[in-house]
Amino acid sequence: MNTNFITRLTLDERPAQEDYLSELSLIRWLCEGNTLEFRKPVTFLVGENGSGKSTLLEAIAVASGFNPEGGSRNYQFSTADSHSRLHEMITLTRTVRPRDGFFLRAESFYNAAAYLDSVDDGKYAAYGGQSLMTQSHGESFLALMKYRFFGNGLYLLDEPEAALSPQRQLSLLCILDELVKKNSQFIIATHSPILMAYPDAEILEFNENGIEPKEYKETDHYKLTRRFLEDPDRMLKLLLEEEN
Numbered sequence: 061m062n063t064n065f066i067t068r069l070t071l072d073e074r075p076a077q078e079d080y081l082s083e084l085s086l087i088r089w090l091c092e093g094n095t096l097e098f099r100k101p102v103t104f105l106v107g108e109n110g111s112g113k114s115t116l117l118e119a120i121a122v123a124s125g126f127n128p129e130g131g132s133r134n135y136q137f138s139t140a141d142s143h144s145r146l147h148e149m150i151t152l153t154r155t156v157r158p159r160d161g162f163f164l165r166a167e168s169f170y171n172a173a174a175y176l177d178s179v180d181d182g183k184y185a186a187y188g189g190q191s192l193m194t195q196s197h198g199e200s201f202l203a204l205m206k207y208r209f210f211g212n213g214l215y216l217l218d219e220p221e222a223a224l225s226p227q228r229q230l231s232l233l234c235i236l237d238e239l240v241k242k243n244s245q246f247i248i249a250t251h252s253p254i255l256m257a258y259p260d261a262e263i264l265e266f267n268e269n270g271i272e273p274k275e276y277k278e279t280d281h282y283k284l285t286r287r288f289l290e291d292p293d294r295m296l297k298l299l300l301e302e303e304n
Contacts, residue, residue: 070096205232
């Protein structure tokens with residue numbers, strides 16, 4: 061059985077009233093004394109845009125020693141100092157230290173890949189023998205996970221589906237499963253019903269009430285996607301009529 065490297069998150073400092081963080085329902089939920097528990101090897105953070113999923117994942121990453129723009133703990137680059145102070149306000153309860161780890165975020169992956177190329181010896185052995193910069197966005201994502209993620213690690217992924225086709229998302233599930241079997245922990249912010257289907261994962265939904273655990277088929281993402289695929293013509297007719 062896997063031992064999670066991070067088991068709990070608590071908020072120790074309230075953000076200032078004028079800080080945008082204070083407007084997030086998840087922050088209000090944490091301010092009420094609630095604790096965020098990580099009970100499974102794979103935890104999905106789901107919710108609408110602006111609900112704070114990526115903000116919280118970034119805070120976990122920075123508090124764990126990762127570069128705010130992505131990469132491992134050894135990545136020393138910065139193109140924009142835009143991350144919040146949330147990492148200074150939280151405490152993470154840890155068990156043992158992971159041997160490996162990576163923070164992968166879709167929006168700044170190009171910067172991380174460029175940094176990898178700049179410090180590589182030219183053989184690109186850590187990601188399949190080919191520069192990430194010469195591969196498509198999606199292929200470079202998968203190459204990084206397949207060849208650079210070694211297992212026994214903490215892996216934080218921010219919307220990895222952004223670069224992946226549905227078929228490649230299925231490939232990602234296979235890679236994820238192999239790494240879980242190597243005693244790895246994943247915390248993933250996602251909108252993808254495909255990724256969220258990973259067996260025995262914990263799904264934490266960010267909503268107006270704060271953070272609530274949800275069964276896969278009870279998530280808004282699954283229900284909306286299913287309704288659309290069952291009758292796309294009807295859904296589009298209703299949607300477009302409302303717009304007009």
